[in-house]
Amino acid sequence: MHLAKLIEMQKDLDGRIRKEKGLEGEELVPNTFVALQVELAEFANEGRWFKHWKEDRAPRTSGKCSNCQGKGEGFFSGNRYTGNIEVCVACDGTGINEKENPLLEEFVDGVHFFLSIAIQNGWDDALYIYEEQLDPGDFDGDLTAWYLELTYFLNKSYFENSNEEENQKWKKYYGFPAKQYWFRIAWVMFLNIGINGFGFSPEQIEQAYLAKNKVNHDRQTNGY
Numbered sequence: 378m379h380l381a382k383l384i385e386m387q388k389d390l391d392g393r394i395r396k397e398k399g400l401e402g403e404e405l406v407p408n409t410f411v412a413l414q415v416e417l418a419e420f421a422n423e424g425r426w427f428k429h430w431k432e433d434r435a436p437r438t439s440g441k442c443s444n445c446q447g448k449g450e451g452f453f454s455g456n457r458y459t460g461n462i463e464v465c466v467a468c469d470g471t472g473i474n475e476k477e478n479p480l481l482e483e484f485v486d487g488v489h490f491f492l493s494i495a496i497q498n499g500w501d502d503a504l505y506i507y508e509e510q511l512d513p514g515d516f517d518g519d520l521t522a523w524y525l526e527l528t529y530f531l532n533k534s535y536f537e538n539s540n541e542e543e544n545q546k547w548k549k550y551y552g553f554p555a556k557q558y559w560f561r562i563a564w565v566m567f568l569n570i571g572i573n574g575f576g577f578s579p580e581q582i583e584q585a586y587l588a589k590n591k592v593n594h595d596r597q598t599n600g601y
């Protein structure tokens with residue numbers, strides 16, 4: 378993942394949004410934390426692992442075929458007749474649109490707001506993590522525990538304040554002032570959930586980020 382490139386793209390997008398919405402110089406960090414929390418919840422909603430009350434807890438990693446609305450068959454134009462059922466030619470009867478990945482799309486919405494908070498707070502450095510922090514051997518697969526802890530550290534990075542002396546200690550022992558360090562832990566946990574929990578590759582995340590970043594620019598162009 379070319380993080381420096383993504384950070385630059387996020388700066389451009391946020392800058393454009395501020396300009397077009399007349400928000401230059403405004404404090405938008407609190408709203409951006411809310412926006413990130415919303416995206417994290419939407420991501421969990423597509424991940425579905427925590428829905429112990431449901432039979433179908435498979436993550437939503439593909440969309441419905443728009444030609445047959447997921448049915449794979451039916452009487453509509455463009456079908457191929459194969460004996461006694463009509464098979465949708467767009468999805469070959471699977472009902473699935475492989476090009477869509479709602480889970481990954483929510484994940485990269487989350488990436489947008491993680492980057493945006495880091496930029497607004499001058500915390501960019503905290504986003505650059507070590508490869509060992511994504512070691513699959515250190516991920517125990519307990520998505521609920523990881524998700525809750527991620528949100529805990531995210532909130533800690535918003536709410537908890539440390540004095541100068543404490544921050545010096547954090548810097549000395551962990552490389553970052555306290556708030557930045559908690560934010561970094563949240564980011565590391567988020568990436569672990571995506572990469573080790575759901576098998577996204579860093580390359581796949583980058584490509585999905587680029588695609589969504591473009592959608593976000595197009596939305597501004599079209600008066601979103």
Ligand SMILES: O=c1ccn([C@H]2C[C@H](O)[C@@H](COP(=O)(O)O)O2)c(=O)[nH]1
Pocket residue numbers: 390391394485486489490493589593
């Ligand atoms: O200042 C902002 C505001 C929005 N977005 C992007 C992040 C998400 O990809 C998308 C969320 O928009 P909704 O789909 O929730 O409207 O907008 C930013 O990157 N920066």
